[in-house]
Amino acid sequence: MSASSPLVLLERDASLPLIHAGISTRSGADDDPPGLEGLTRIAGRLMRRTAGGKSPDEIDARVDRMGASLGLDAGHGGVALSGVVLERSFADFMNLLEETLTSPGLALDELERLKRETSAELVEILDSDQQLAQRWFLRSVFEGHPYGRTVIGTERSLAAIGVEDVRCCLAREFRRDSLVFAFAGAVDAERAQQAAGAIWQRLPEGGGAPPPPPEPVAAGGRRLVFVDKPERTQTQILIGGIGSHPRDADHFALLLANTVFGGTFTARLTQEVRAKRGWSYGAYSSLGYDRQRQAFSMWTFPKAEDAARCIALELDLLQQWWESGITEEEFVWAQRYLVQSQAFARDTATKRIGLKLDEMLNDLPEGYHDEFVARVQAVSLEQANAAVRNRISLEHFVVVVLGTHSVIGADVKKAIPNLAGERVVSFDTE
Amino acid sequence: MSSSSATKNAPPSLLTQRLNKGASKDRQVHHLGGYAFGPALRIERYAMGNGLSILLVEDHAAPTVAYHTWFRVGSRHESPGKTGIAHLFEHLMFNETEHLAAGEFDRELEELGAESNASTWLDWTHYDIAVPSSAFERVAELESERMQHLVLREAQVESEKEVVANERRYRVEDDVEGSVGEQLWATAFERHPYRWPTIGWMADIQGFTVEDCEKFYRTYYAPNNATLVLVGDLEPERALAKLQESYGGYRAAAIPDPPLEAEPEQTAERVRELTKMTPTWKLNLGYRSPALGHPDHLPLSVLTEVLFGGRSSRLVKALVRDREMAGDVRGSLSPLRDPGLLEIFVSGREGFRADQLQSAVDAEMDRVLAEPISADELERAKARIELGLLQGLQTNEGKASTIGFYEVVLGNPAAGFERLQALNELRPQQLRDLAVRYLGRNSRTVIRVEPQPGLAAAGEGE
Numbered sequence: 082m083s084a085s086s087p088l089v090l091l092e093r094d095a096s097l098p099l100i101h102a103g104i105s106t107r108s109g110a111d112d113d114p115p116g117l118e119g120l121t122r123i124a125g126r127l128m129r130r131t132a133g134g135k136s137p138d139e140i141d142a143r144v145d146r147m148g149a150s151l152g153l154d155a156g157h158g159g160v161a162l163s164g165v166v167l168e169r170s171f172a173d174f175m176n177l178l179e180e181t182l183t184s185p186g187l188a189l190d191e192l193e194r195l196k197r198e199t200s201a202e203l204v205e206i207l208d209s210d211q212q213l214a215q216r217w218f219l220r221s222v223f224e225g226h227p228y229g230r231t232v233i234g235t236e237r238s239l240a241a242i243g244v245e246d247v248r249c250c251l252a253r254e255f256r257r258d259s260l261v262f263a264f265a266g267a268v269d270a271e272r273a274q275q276a277a278g279a280i281w282q283r284l285p286e287g288g289g290a291p292p293p294p295p296e297p298v299a300a301g302g303r304r305l306v307f308v309d310k311p312e313r314t315q316t317q318i319l320i321g322g323i324g325s326h327p328r329d330a331d332h333f334a335l336l337l338a339n340t341v342f343g344g345t346f347t348a349r350l351t352q353e354v355r356a357k358r359g360w361s362y363g364a365y366s367s368l369g370y371d372r373q374r375q376a377f378s379m380w381t382f383p384k385a386e387d388a389a390r391c392i393a394l395e396l397d398l399l400q401q402w403w404e405s406g407i408t409e410e411e412f413v414w415a416q417r418y419l420v421q422s423q424a425f426a427r428d429t430a431t432k433r434i435g436l437k438l439d440e441m442l443n444d445l446p447e448g449y450h451d452e453f454v455a456r457v458q459a460v461s462l463e464q465a466n467a468a469v470r471n472r473i474s475l476e477h478f479v480v481v482v483l484g485t486h487s488v489i490g491a492d493v494k495k496a497i498p499n500l501a502g503e504r505v506v507s508f509d510t511e
Numbered sequence: 512m513s514s515s516s517a518t519k520n521a522p523p524s525l526l527t528q529r530l531n532k533g534a535s536k537d538r539q540v541h542h543l544g545g546y547a548f549g550p551a552l553r554i555e556r557y558a559m560g561n562g563l564s565i566l567l568v569e570d571h572a573a574p575t576v577a578y579h580t581w582f583r584v585g586s587r588h589e590s591p592g593k594t595g596i597a598h599l600f601e602h603l604m605f606n607e608t609e610h611l612a613a614g615e616f617d618r619e620l621e622e623l624g625a626e627s628n629a630s631t632w633l634d635w636t637h638y639d640i641a642v643p644s645s646a647f648e649r650v651a652e653l654e655s656e657r658m659q660h661l662v663l664r665e666a667q668v669e670s671e672k673e674v675v676a677n678e679r680r681y682r683v684e685d686d687v688e689g690s691v692g693e694q695l696w697a698t699a700f701e702r703h704p705y706r707w708p709t710i711g712w713m714a715d716i717q718g719f720t721v722e723d724c725e726k727f728y729r730t731y732y733a734p735n736n737a738t739l740v741l742v743g744d745l746e747p748e749r750a751l752a753k754l755q756e757s758y759g760g761y762r763a764a765a766i767p768d769p770p771l772e773a774e775p776e777q778t779a780e781r782v783r784e785l786t787k788m789t790p791t792w793k794l795n796l797g798y799r800s801p802a803l804g805h806p807d808h809l810p811l812s813v814l815t816e817v818l819f820g821g822r823s824s825r826l827v828k829a830l831v832r833d834r835e836m837a838g839d840v841r842g843s844l845s846p847l848r849d850p851g852l853l854e855i856f857v858s859g860r861e862g863f864r865a866d867q868l869q870s871a872v873d874a875e876m877d878r879v880l881a882e883p884i885s886a887d888e889l890e891r892a893k894a895r896i897e898l899g900l901l902q903g904l905q906t907n908e909g910k911a912s913t914i915g916f917y918e919v920v921l922g923n924p925a926a927g928f929e930r931l932q933a934l935n936e937l938r939p940q941q942l943r944d945l946a947v948r949y950l951g952r953n954s955r956t957v958i959r960v961e962p963q964p965g966l967a968a969a970g971e972g973e
Contacts, residue, residue, distance in 0.1 A: 094572070096551060096572055097549075097901050097904060097905065098901065099898075099901050099902065099905070137822070137832070138823065138828065138832070141821065141822040141823035141828075142823040142887070142891060144821075144823075145820070145821050145823050145891035145892075145894060145895055146887070146890060146891050146894060147894065148894030148895065148897050148898040149894075149898065150821075150898070165898070165902060166898075167894065167897065167898060167901070194832075194835070197835060198831075198835075198838075201838040201860045201861070202838065204790050204791060204838070204860070204861055205791075205838045205839065205858060207789075207790045208687050208688075208789055208790070208858075210685060310788075311788060312788050313685055314680050314684045314685055315677065315680040315681060315684065315685045345621050346617050346621070346627075347614060347617045347618045347621055352614065355674055356613075356614065356670065357670065358670065358673070359669070359670040359671065359672070359673025359674045359676075359677070360673070360677070361674075361677055362674055362675075362677045362678040362681050382677070382681055383677065384676070384677060384680055414618070414621075414622055417622045417624070418621045418622055418624060420624070421622070421623055421624020421625075421643055421646070422621075422624040422625075422626065422643075423624070424573070424574055424575050424624060424643040425575065425624075425626060425641055425643075428573035428574075428575050428906060428907070429573070429905050429906055431905065509790070
């Protein structure tokens with residue numbers, strides 16, 4: 082049964098004359114048909130550029146005149162049309178959102194221009210070693226899973242996208258029951274509800290959250306993907322595999338253990354790689370999630386000569402963490418850190434609304450963020466160490482190295498014991 | 512948590528009277544005035560007897576405090592052969608002190624739930640700690656400890672030099688835009704210290720000794736060379752009492768003037784051509800621009816916004832959208848103590864060479880000289896600047912950064928809002944006059960970047 086009113090989240094804070102407003106959908110690039118990768122992103126952007134049948138120039142000038150910004154972000158599990166506006170221009174901003182969602186022009190010439198721009202972005206990415214390494218890491222960890230697919234698209238998939246594909250995509254995503262309206266700042270509940278309602282009632286009924294993608298599965302042993310780029314004085318290294326989701330019973334336990342391992346500036350990874358040896362400017366590990374488990378990853382970027390020994394050190398640290406766990410002292414410190422630093426997760430209205438959206442759009446357990454502190458405090462040391470052994474695999478992980486293969490390839494390979502597979506790809510392989 | 516407005520306190524004069532009872536001269540705190548900071552907040556300025564400046568904003572909107580320490584030292588204070596020491600020193604400040612073993616400073620901050628970072632630029636060094644308000648007093652002890660009691664050992668200096676060298680590889684050597692920007696400033700300036708990068712030349716970074724670091728520390732890290740900016744959920748009297756206790760024992764030092772040489776006027780265009788590992792041509796331009804405190808800076812920042820601010824700005828529209836020559840066009844005006852650059856970066860699309868990109872940029876620059884800015888363009892630029900300022904003030908961290916930056920560069924912590932007010936006086940004709948003054952080709956530097964031949968991929972190998 083369809084809802085009778087829009088779903089509106091609000092965090093009021095009138096200390097500055099600013100309002101953040103956004104509309105999020107519950108399906109995203111994971112639903113792009115095979116061969117049309119990048120469709121969701123293109124469709125959203127085309128809608129944003131042709132609101133009310135106007136030209137992009139007119140729309141961009143109007144946004145600037147309001148003292149606003151308006152962007153469209155496409156992710157695996159959803160799309161967010163959102164921005165910030167000076168309070169005095171709020172009504173016009175919401176009118177623009179309404180025109181964007183209810184009467185986009187979707188002109189063919191603009192679609193073609195957008196596709197050419199996106200192709201240029203794909204070329205620009207070749208300048209970013211970090212983005213290239215990240216792309217190959219996700220592609221390798223989530224091989225065969227939607228999280229391994231590209232959100233931006235490929236030259237071939239972009240070429241295949243037509244206006245009708247865009248219409249179908251928008252019709253699927255922007256339906257009443259698929260949307261969450263979120264407001265933060267100098268706006269009260271009545272005004273927010275009214276603004277959201279005006280848009281919502283003009284949209285088609287139906288929608289809702291599609292089922293989440295399947296659970297990703299770790300497999301393939303220890304694999305090395307070397308992204309070969311000439312003349313690199315430095316490498317980008319990502320090591321990891323499947324991580325955890327807040328729905329997992331041991332998620333908070335793993336979060337605590339990871340805080341000790343690589344979650345902060347004084348964590349083991351940073352101390353060993355950066356502070357003691359000076360090998361990398363940054364050295365961190367992180368746990369990500371969408372509607373399913375995303376990756377657990379370690380990230381370092383040592384100079385080329387240090388790459389092999391840095392990988393060996395990271396694998397040693399990983400093994401120690403897995404086999405011996407964290408100490409009581411480390412555990413108590415991490416618990417205090419996570420509890421105390423929560424103040425900064427929610428110190429602005431925008432952050433608080435972000436937490437609510439995160440909970441709703443990523444299928445988190447109810448109260449995940451509100452009860453964060455209590456849940457961290459409920460974890461025991463034994464649970465934290467068990468979570469590492471349960472969730473982190475020493476057998477199945479991917480090592481992605483971006484560097485110059487002819488210079489360091491052989492040493493990097495030697496640094497990874499029991500390697501099940503090695504692949505060398507040129508950095509500009511799509 | 513209460514409302515965002517300040518709570519009722521004793522007036523500053525009464526407050527300092529109570530604080531100074533029995534205090535030695537160095538520890539005494541004096542109230543030097545106040546400034547409105549937006550519609551609801553107020554900055555109070557205090558100074559300690561030892562010269563330490565304190566800017567305090569009480570705001571109870573969130574149970575946090577931004578604790579920022581600004582030192583009036585940056586890469587402008589360095590000399591050839593020793594470039595990068597201000598930045599290296601920023602790294603070293605997170606190390607051992609007389610009362611804290613190596614690593615304990617950060618470890619304790621994290622245990623308190625604090626977030627800390629630091630940055631160094633041409634004119635200043637900035638340490639920022641975001642702290643839950645309950646931990647303010649301990650953070651004052653930790654932060655004051657490293658101002659005067661840092662311990663420098665060879666092993667730590669060597670390790671940190673390696674970290675900084677890696678940071679340089681990350682931001683410059685293997686980053687096309689980073690390396691091109693560095694060349695732009697090195698070519699545009701011949702005498703002034705702005706000609707070398709804040710991170711320093713690689714050979715200089717690798718050559719620093721413990722003695723170099725000791726000398727730098729003893730010269731510039733003194734209370735009279737620092738400003739504390741505290742914003743958030745704090746009670747002024749208690750906060751100032753804690754600062755008296757933590758910093759009051761420190762003595763002022765004689766801070767030398769930086770070894771500045773005035774930059775001669777540029778009278779001819781300077782051009783450099785580079786080859787880089789990049790798939791497309793790039794273009795970096797720098798026009799000589801006024802210092803932040805110069806009356807032309809504000810209108811020139813508006814003109815920069817008209818030309819480069821957002822997708823409807825002139826150059827972005829012309830090069831990215833209409834002519835599809837560039838993937839990215841950006842322009843920024845340097846906010847420095849001394850004259851700097853209005854910098855333009857263009858990343859070309861495949862098939863467009865740097866000379867074609869430059870012709871397109873020149874055509875738009877010529878248009879500014881020939882045609883007035885429209886009233887609508889001016890209004891849009893003003894609205895964008897207003898939005899930008901307000902967005903930067905959403906957190907205590909943002910407020911403290913804005914206040915500290917304007918204090919250190921201009922000596923006026925409320926200058927952000929004052930500049931916003933002054934925007935109302937601007938007229939389109941003024942911007943055209945400015946363009947004539949600053950956007951001439953003889954006062955600019957051009958860096959053209961050609962993609963290295965043979966960059967094309969060899970394809971996938973298994």
